[in-house]
Amino acid sequence: MxxxxxxxxxxxxxxxxxxxxxxxxxxxxxxxxxxxxxxxxxxxxxxxxxKSQDILERRMAEVEGFTRQLAINQELNVLMNERDNERNVYGIWKAMRNVLTFGQTNDFLQDYYIYLANYKLILTPGSSYRPDHYYDNFHYNDLSLEEWSKEVLEKSHRSEIKPLSSFVSRGTQTSVITYMQSLPLDSFNDTSPAVAVVIIDEKIIASLLSGLTERYGGWVHISDAEGQTIVLQGSSEPEMVKMVSDPSFDKNEVSQFYGDDLVITTTSNKNGWVYRAGIPRQVLMxxxxxxxxxxxxxxxxxxxxxxxxxxxxxxxxxxxxxxxLNVMKEQFGKDEAGPRNEFDFLSGNIADMITQNKFLESELNRQLPLVRDAFLKRLIAGEFKSRDEILSAAEQADIDLLQGKGYAGIIQINGYAGMDSVEILNELSASRLLVKQGLSELGVDVLMTDIGSDKVVTLFFSMNEESGKENEIADINHTMENLAQYVFNEYRITIQAGFGELFASVTEVSLSFDQANQALEYAVYMNKKGIMWYNEAQTENTTYYYPLDSEQRLISTIRAGELEEAKRIVHAIIVQNMEQRELSIEMKHQLVGEMKGTFLKLLDQKAFTEYASIESVKRRVIDIGSSETLETIQSEFNEIMEELCGLIANKKKDAHIQIIKQIKEYTAEMYSDAELTLYRVAEQVERPEKYISQLFKEVTGVNFSDHLVKVRMDQAVVLLKESGYTVDEIATRVGYNSSHSFRRAFKRLMGISPSAYRQCVDE
Structure with missing residues (x-):
């Protein structure tokens, strides 16, 4: 530490x-x-x-509404105005049936009665009583029969509520509030024909407030506008009186702490009732x-x-x-200027390293033109053995070869033949730079490199497939004419150019370059100015054309199984010797012999000796006659190349089939693993992931991911048919972490959900 x-x-x-x-x-x-x-x-x-207040007020409003319905009831009005008591027993019975047996959805109306003054009779749901008989079963503890008759039955009431009172109901002690309404509603005398009385048990009201008392263990107190208690739960009357009379208690405050309780107060706008609830502080918090x-x-x-x-x-x-720090000090030495902050020390040395890295990066960027120049020199010299090698080297040099087709040309600066002094070489170097700069200023997309002291090699690539050969040649001629005029007008430099035939592949660039060189030599020899194309040069050739690089490319191409590229190389060789040269019989025989030797050398390589049919191919090569026309010989070579490339293709196909078989076997074994991916499959078959993806798609016609889903769904179908597993269990068993993903994949592939499929099978 x-x-x-x-x-x-x-x-x-x-x-x-x-x-x-x-x-x-x-x-x-x-x-x-x-x-x-x-x-x-x-x-x-x-x-x-x-909320409890709102519910209670709605219930009381329903009670009031009930009494108003009684006031307009026809049977009850008849009874209130009847004077012949002996002859209307049926009317009383009918009133009890139609009026007093309403379907009651309000539990506040469970206990009520109607007092008919003219009959001196109390009607209750299901029975009728004389007042004294009713008092024997139902009475207030604080009122005698006479007091009860005087204050309740014989007095006119207008939506009057008797505060909480002790009450006996068939021998059971309880507390109730009483709602009283005289009938009819316009009774203003001291007495009225009838009185509707609703007795509401305190417990029923308290049930509306149970959320406060039971949930919090507090108390609830409801009083009327005069301060008389309507409901009291969880506390006592003296305590309520003490609290209300305490000067520290604000009666108008909605919420306040009093003692150990939070007291909440609300006042009804309808009847002036005051609702208070007390919640213990510890429960609240x-x-x-x-x-x-x-x-x-x-x-x-x-x-x-x-x-x-x-x-x-x-x-x-x-x-x-x-x-x-230790490494830095070992590499850069200890700080001699005294103790420094470690981060300053690291910062200084890392800054030096970054500076050096940027310098190295700039040097690499500076060397990039040299890398490109080296690539172009190798390309025109034919040093690359295959097309893939050319493409890889071009990517390394950051060169776009476009369609891989175009024309090679050589631009020569005139007037310096035979001069090789230092001053002349410096002047030629500047002239070459000016010529290349002139091409760039003309907006021409062309690759350029120097060859010799007075020549610049150019590669014009075809921009698209639609432009014809004649249009491309015309564009090149126009560009070269503009270049010649530009460098002469600006720098008094005269140039001459030679161009070869179209190269159809980047492997034929060296051939087009050789043709351009021959065209330029012919133009110089004939003292022709401007541009000379190879097909315009009248050359006499006494030897055949079959360079070593063409032979090497042909062998490499056949071994790679690239039939079309191999045919193109052979065709280019035949065209060069048929159309561009006039070969003697001896030269023709030697050319055919050289080409036959190339094929025999190829067949002796290990890539072909393992095939039993190779001896018959050798015999076909040997039997090619030198006296036949070059077209016939080309056709025979093409047939031989088709057979050889077919062997290579079959070998590749067998290898591919074996790899695909391994992939399918591994998938069938590991499909239940939710972590199975293409990367793990590639590890199993020891091939790159991208290669496996392309190969599987090419051979099977489907992506690996689709194949994996198909394998999992096939197994899911079996489990749905033959097992009792749930859909979620089946999803896990076939390699899905999410049952939702499994259902979605199953429906996408099978057209119905797993559950629906199982039902169809069961039916």
Whole structure:
């Protein structure tokens, strides 16, 4: 630890500061959470009380509505106005049946009666009583029969409510409030024909407030506008009187703490009733206390774990930095200027390394033209053995070969023949640069390289397939004429150019270059100015054309199984010797013999000796007659190449089939593994992932991912038919982490869901 003490301490302090900052933010969030939780609890309690108030007022409104329905009831009105008591028993019975047996959805209407003054009769649901008989079973403890008759039955009431009173119902003690309404509604005298009385048990009202009393363990008190108690649960009357009379208690405050309780107060706008609920402080803050305990526990644990992690990270981070410091000091020497900050030391040395790296990068960029020039020189010299090698080298040199077709040309600066002094070479170097600059300024996309002191090689590539040969030649002629005029007008430089035939492949660039060289030599020899094309040069050739690089490319191409490229090389050789040269019989025989020798050398290589039919191919090569026409000989060579490339293709195909077989076998074995990917399959068959992907698609016609889905779905079908596994279990068994993904894949492939498929099978 002492070894890393300086850097270690700096990192540790940084980690501790990082821990403290969010801890402070967390503490502020904790205080806010406590405040918000408390506010939410109070708000929820107020809302709960207001909801209970709304429900109670609606129920009481229904009670009032019930009495209004009685007031307009025809049978009841007949009874209220009837004076012949003996002859209307049927009317009483009918009223009891039609009026007093309403289907009651309001539990506040469970116990009510109607007093008919003219009959001195009390009607209840299902029975009728004389007042004294009714009083024997149902009466208030604080009212005698006479008091009850006088204050309730014989008095006119207008939506009057008797406060909470002790009440006996068939021997059972309870507390009730009483709603009283005289009938008809316009009764203003001291007495009225009838009185509707609804007795509401305190327990029924208390049930509406149970959310406050049972949930929080508090109390509820409802009083009328005069302060008389309507409902009281969870506390006593003296305590309520004491609280209301306490000067510290604000009667108009919606929520306030009194003693150990949060007291919530609301007042009805309809009847002036006052609703109060008391909730114990500790219950109200239960959630906040839980948050508090959890926060302290998590914060403490997090700080402890964070400190331990900080120690580990500080050590792990400082150790490699110190090792790097040691390496730097060993490589660059210790700081002689006295002790410095370690990071300054590293920063200075790394800055030097970056500077050197940028310098190296600039040097590489500076060398890129040399790399391109070297590539072009190898290309025109025919040093590449195959087309793939050319394409790879071109990519390395950052050169775009476009369609791979075009024309090779040589531009010669006139007037310096036979001169090789230092001054002349310098002047030629500048002239070549000016010629290449002139081509660039003309906006021509062409590859250029120097050859000799007075020549520049150009490669004009075809831009697209649609432009014809004649148009391309015309464009090149026009470009060269403009170049000649430009360099002469600007620098008094005269040029001469020779161009070869079209090369149809990048492997034929060297041939086109040789033709351009021959055309230029012919133009110089004949003293012809401007541009000379190879087909315009009248050359006499006494030898055949079959360079060594063409032979090597032909062998490499056949071994790679590239039939079309091999045919193109043979065709180019035949065209050169048939159309561009006049060969003697002896030269023709030697050419055919050379080409036959090439094929015999090829057949003796290991790539072909393993085939039993190779001897017959050799015999066919030997039997090619030199006296036949070159067209016939080319046709025979093409047939031989087709057979050889067919052998290579079959060999590749067999290898591909074997690889595909391995892939399918491995997939069939591992399909249940949810982690099975193309990368793992490529590892199994020891081939690159991209190669496997292309090969599988080429051989089977489908992507590997689609094949894997098909294998999994086939197995899923078997399990759906023959097993009792659920769809989720089947999804896991066939390699899906998500049953949703499995259902979607099954429906996409099979057209229906797995469950529907199983039902179809069961049916």
């Amino acid at each position: 002492l070894k890393y003490s300086s850097v270690f301490r700096k990192f540790l302090i940084s980690y501790v500061v990082i821990l403290i900052i969010p801890s402070i933010g967390g503490y502020m969030s904790y205080l806010t959470s406590i405040s918000v939780t408390r506010s939410i609890s109070i708000e929820n309690s107020v809302t709960q009380l207001q 239960e959630n906040a206390n839980t948050i508090k305990e959890t926060t302290w526990l998590i914060t403490g644990g997090t700080l402890l774990i964070g400190l331990i992690v900080g120690l580990v990270l500080a050590y792990r981070t400082s150790a490699p930095i110190n090792r790097l």
